[in-house]
Amino acid sequence: KIFAHGKLADMAGYSLNLKTLRWQRGCKTKQMEPSFLPKPRMRFAAERYGRHLLVYGGHGEDDVESEALLTLNLVTLQWQTAEVVNEPETFAYSPAATLAGGCITGGVQIAPSGVRPIPKFDIICLTPAIQACEPMHAACAVADEHDDADRVDRPE
Numbered sequence: 493k494i495f496a497h498g499k500l501a502d503m504a505g506y507s508l509n510l511k512t513l514r515w516q517r518g519c520k521t522k523q524m525e526p527s528f529l530p531k532p533r534m535r536f537a538a539e540r541y542g543r544h545l546l547v548y549g550g551h552g553e554d555d556v557e558s559e560a561l562l563t564l565n566l567v568t569l570q571w572q573t574a575e576v577v578n579e580p581e582t583f584a585y586s587p588a589a590t591l592a593g594g595c596i597t598g599g600v601q602i603a604p605s606g607v608r609p610i611p612k613f614d615i616i617c618l619t620p621a622i623q624a625c626e627p628m629h630a631a632c633a634v635a636d637e638h639d640d641a642d643r644v645d646r647p648e
Contacts, residue, residue, distance in 0.1 A: 500532035500552050505569030518569050528571050531556045537591035543567055546574065546616070548596055551587040560585050561616070577617040583610050 506515050536550030545564040550556055561574040586599025589612060596614045600607050 498534045500534050501536075502532050503530040503571070505564055505566075505571070507569060528573075530559050530562050530571055535588045537589050537596070539591045539593075540566075541594075541618075546591060548591045549585065549587050549589050549599065551602060557585045575619040577619055578615070580612075580614045582612050582614065586610055586612050 504517050506517050508515055530547070531552055531554045533550030533552040533556045537548045539546050541563075543566050545566060547562040547564065549560060559573060561576060562571055563574045564571050580596075583599065583601070586596070587602060589599030590597045594616045596616065597612060599610050599612050601610050
């Protein structure tokens, strides 16, 4: 049963200190405790978008369809649900899909009768709030003067 077993990702943000090579869960300060933590899931798609990680789909023990598209701010390690301008053309939700270049392709439908692949090709159009690079929180800011190439500018 390929889609029925496996360990769920807890969806907490982690950062690696490159000097000590130690992982840290979440932000260092208590001021930045996560206000939202997505439900654990497996077989989700992920892609870096500027200073965010876009996460689509997956499945788990709880209903994760209400959290179909998420963003993780890679500076603050804070999650939020992403808002999109457009509606999906086919299959509003598909676990095990692929996310690349802002396009969601493929995936499966899981039903009591079994798992079947689905034809899906949707382009994600994010709202301007996600497209713009959010300012860094001072408590979690890291030295990244050389990271200007990763900034996402809001279209005019």
